[in-house]
Amino acid sequence: MQKVAMAGVLALSASVLAACGEAPEKDGESKASDFKPCMVSDEGGFDDKSFNEISHEGLLNAAKAIGAKETSVESNSSNDYAPNLASLAAKGCDVVAAVGFDLAAATTEAAAANPDIHYILIDEAIEGENTKSLRYDTAQAAFLAGYAAADYSKTGKVGTYGGANYPSVSVFMDGFAQGVEHYNKVKNKDVKVIGWDRKKQDGLFTGSFSPDEKATNTARQVFEQGADVVLPVGGPIYRGAVTVLSEGQYKGGTIIGVDSDLFKKDSEAAPYVLTSILKSLDLSTEQAIVAASKGEFDNTPYIGTLENEGVGLAEFHDFASKVSDTLTGELDEIKAQIIDGSLKVTSYLADSK
Incomplete structure (x- = not known):
């Protein structure tokens, strides 16, 4: 009788161990994958x-x-x-x-x-x-940033500089300039853009994407010409502008971040960040990789827009109380017009969507 009972216990133990061989998945966790x-x-x-x-x-x-x-x-x-x-x-x-x-x-x-x-x-x-x-298509979000920069500027001059004149860099600069042009048209103003010529499709570049002395000198050049809102395009080259502003010579100077919300990414830069032009690189990259892991890889090109939230404009954060009371509403209206096509923003990707 004891042997039968012991056998039952062992069988039960074995079944429990087998059931415990894999820990139950918690919410938000996935089973280990061999996919690399x-x-x-x-x-x-x-x-x-x-x-x-x-x-x-x-x-x-x-x-x-x-x-x-x-x-x-x-x-x-x-x-x-x-x-x-x-x-x-x-x-x-x-x-x-x-x-x-x-x-x-x-x-x-x-x-x-x-x-x-x-x-x-x-x-x-x-x-x-x-x-x-x-x-x-960051020209769409940069258009919003250019409009905001023109509205915020106290000197009537805004600026930009890039790492090199590649399409994915200049698309920010040209969209930014288009936004300033739209502001001037709507408000009957004459805010100048330093660092980018729309007709020539050329502008001010550091020659690399390193936060080196050239990046600092280029930023200084833009501020010296009177710009009080500056858009550096090229990864860490924005640090040149932060270096210049931290010296205290150009009081009231601000910058616009690119790709991510620079206010959240860099505490040293945060005090100078008016807003940032966003690209949802994280989400689109994650989605493409997950799809590949499921055997659903699709070679159809992805283009992020305001409509699919692949690009956007960050909050004004510490400058929210300093921008005009009507600016947010105006930007919402412009965004809607870009999405419905009633307001055209030109770029090398505009005809690819």
């Missing part, structure tokens, strides 16, 4: 407070959602792009996200050499059955 998502940065690195960092957040969010272990590598220069992509292929990555238009050539070559790996290129077009491009 990977990412390579451009030379700005994953701590640039801008598009590399936001894209990396998308990778981390995707990995968590599918219960996978991500792998990421940083590039110190353009010479690292091809070797870094090759190293990720060798590590057995199932999907590789490359951050930045500067990786277009290297990613195209890597995708052709590794047809079994899915490649996602962020901020530039790429073609291939195993590739997907994520791009953002």
